[in-house]
Amino acid sequence: MQLIDGKKTSQAVKLEIAEEVKQMISAGMKQPHLAAVLVGNDGGSETYVAAKIKSCEEVGFASSLIRFGNDVTEEELLSAVKKLNEDADVDGFIVQLPLPKHISEEKVTEAIDPKKDVDGFHPQNLGRMITGADAFVSATPQGIMELLKRYNIETKGKHAVIIGRSNIVGRPMSILLSLKGHPGDATVTVCHSRTANLKEICLQADILVAALGIPEFLKADMVKEGAVVIDVGTTRVPSTETKSGWRLKGDVDFLNVSPKCSFITPVPGGVGPMTIVSLLLNTLKAARQK
């Protein structure tokens, strides 16, 4: 069993980005600038956005954080998006999800200028990605593809099974793995909460991506010997062993599944750090295209 070290890989990619930023600046370009919009004070969202800002500093990006209370109106949020669309200094921005119930995530996402949509959530970017055209690819699936590439994991002709069909992870992941090229050229099955015979399908997988958000859902008896397992879950569960009172749990029963795998990503330290790096890569791309 080989561990796919997302933390280490993300640090390597950050060094590469920092080098590119240096070159851009010596060529007379400005620092790439990523902005984040954060609504409310959900603990998880706070942590992720803080990590994104810190990563910007590490690679030499400018960053800004726009905060709103939970009581922000949809109108106010849409006008903040409009302002960021028009701000020539901002190369890319994200609106951290989830948003409070009274705000339509769909409306907000569609209001983002696709050229600044470094999350790759806008339907225009999703649509372009599906056809294999140049697009901003959602950060998590892009991060997973980068891990598969850097660990030389063969996907061509393999059966990839994705558990989860969200617009931001499961569905784009299924498309990327089925596209031509490396890593791609896989035969893909998408499973979800209405799938019959889930265990039997999972047992056929050479590559298994667990992206459903249920801690330790994927058990050892669902995994074929030698499979590659990618764990996208990051659920906070209460814990008496940490100072914070919680810890992160993936969607994979790591202890029992990992001995069967050829490769596996841990949580934390697997897919999560690569998500952030993809966001930086997308911002770099946005800055270049301007």
Ligand SMILES: Nc1nc(=O)c2c([nH]1)NC[C@@H]1CN(c3ccc(C(=O)N[C@@H](CCC(=O)O)C(=O)O)cc3)C=[N+]21
């Ligand atoms: N507009 C938007 N874009 C997102 O990209 C987005 C979002 N909304 N909402 C929430 C999810 C979740 N997400 C993560 C990012 C990094 C880690 C990450 O770095 N995790 C570390 C651990 C961090 C910790 O200790 O809390 C790890 O897995 O090693 C996890 C999860 C981005 N998301």
